[in-house]
Amino acid sequence: MEGILADMLPPEKLAQVPKTPSEIEQAKLRLRSRNTASVKCPVCLDSGYVHPIGENGKTDYSRVENCKCVASKREAERQERYLKLCELPEDTEDRTLESFQTKGYVILEQVKQAAMDMLSGKIKMLSLLADVDTGKTHIAIALCRKWLEMGKTAKYVFVPLLLQELRSAYKYRDGEESYDYKFEFYLNVGFLALDDLFREYHKAENDWGMEKIETIIDYRYIHGLPTLITSNKTLDEMNELSAMIRSRLIRAKNSQVIVIASPEYVTIRKKNG
DSSP states (O other): OHHHHHHHSOHHHHTTSOOSHHHHHHHHHHHHHSOGGGOSOTTTTTSSEEOOBOTTSSBOTTOOEEOHHHHHHHHHHHHHHHHHHHTOOTTOTTOOSTTOOOTTOHHHHHHHHHHHHHHHTSOSEEEEEOOSSSSHHHHHHHHHHHHHHTTOOEEEEEHHHHHHHHHHGGGOOSSTTSHHHHHHHHHHOSEEEEEEETTTOOGGGOHHHHHHHHHHHHHHHHTTOOEEEEESSOHHHHHHHOHHHHHHHHHSTTEEEEEOOSSOHHHHHHHTO
16 A cells, blocks of 8 residues: 555655554544644645545545645646736736626627637637727736636737847746747747737837747747737738738638727726726
8 A cells, every 4th residue: 555655645745644444543533633623624634635435435545645625726826827927917807808898889899709709719819900098908808817717828918028028038048037938938828918019110120029929920820829919000000010910810710800990998988987
């Protein structure tokens, strides 16, 4: 039995596992007398492991399994890690699909429906083109939150800061701060929201940055990875900056481009309370 347990538990935990009938009975007595008021898990009494029930319906003391509370803790840690990686802007907890206001504006209804279609997989690449304060960033953040709720990785990024981040990463040779790690992450993250593409961009001044953005969008287009892009540029203006990106946005399978023509979204939210 000890050989089996050694494969499943670290040494410090292995030493705590009762192995003989006498040790098991003593452990039971200790547990009965233990003050359980501060115990978080009533199943394993915070030990982190349990002896499973065998096929005969009796406790199998020759085996040890992780308690469900361990799985719950690991899930909570994973969700916290995914949220940290997503890097959503501060004070945006209210930016959800449910709170996205559309009353009276058909185009905003279309935007919200397109966001729902992304969640269902019907749309793989969604582009929202509009001036400032039209709800683009709200949708980007809301979709990231939905992806995280589904237990999937998501990344929100303000495009000018993305390029700064990649440039800064060159000074690290390896690890999570390195250029290779970060670029690979942007290529393959479960859902990517590229906010404010082409903001204050001048092609002649930033060919390096355009190459990186084109590579990310092209890679995700080829592999069908869910991607949201927001921009204050028109399709014609995009064509002058990068014909390849414009082509991917309008020709990608299961893609949709929405041009938002409505009053400022901040005003709409105030109007609808």
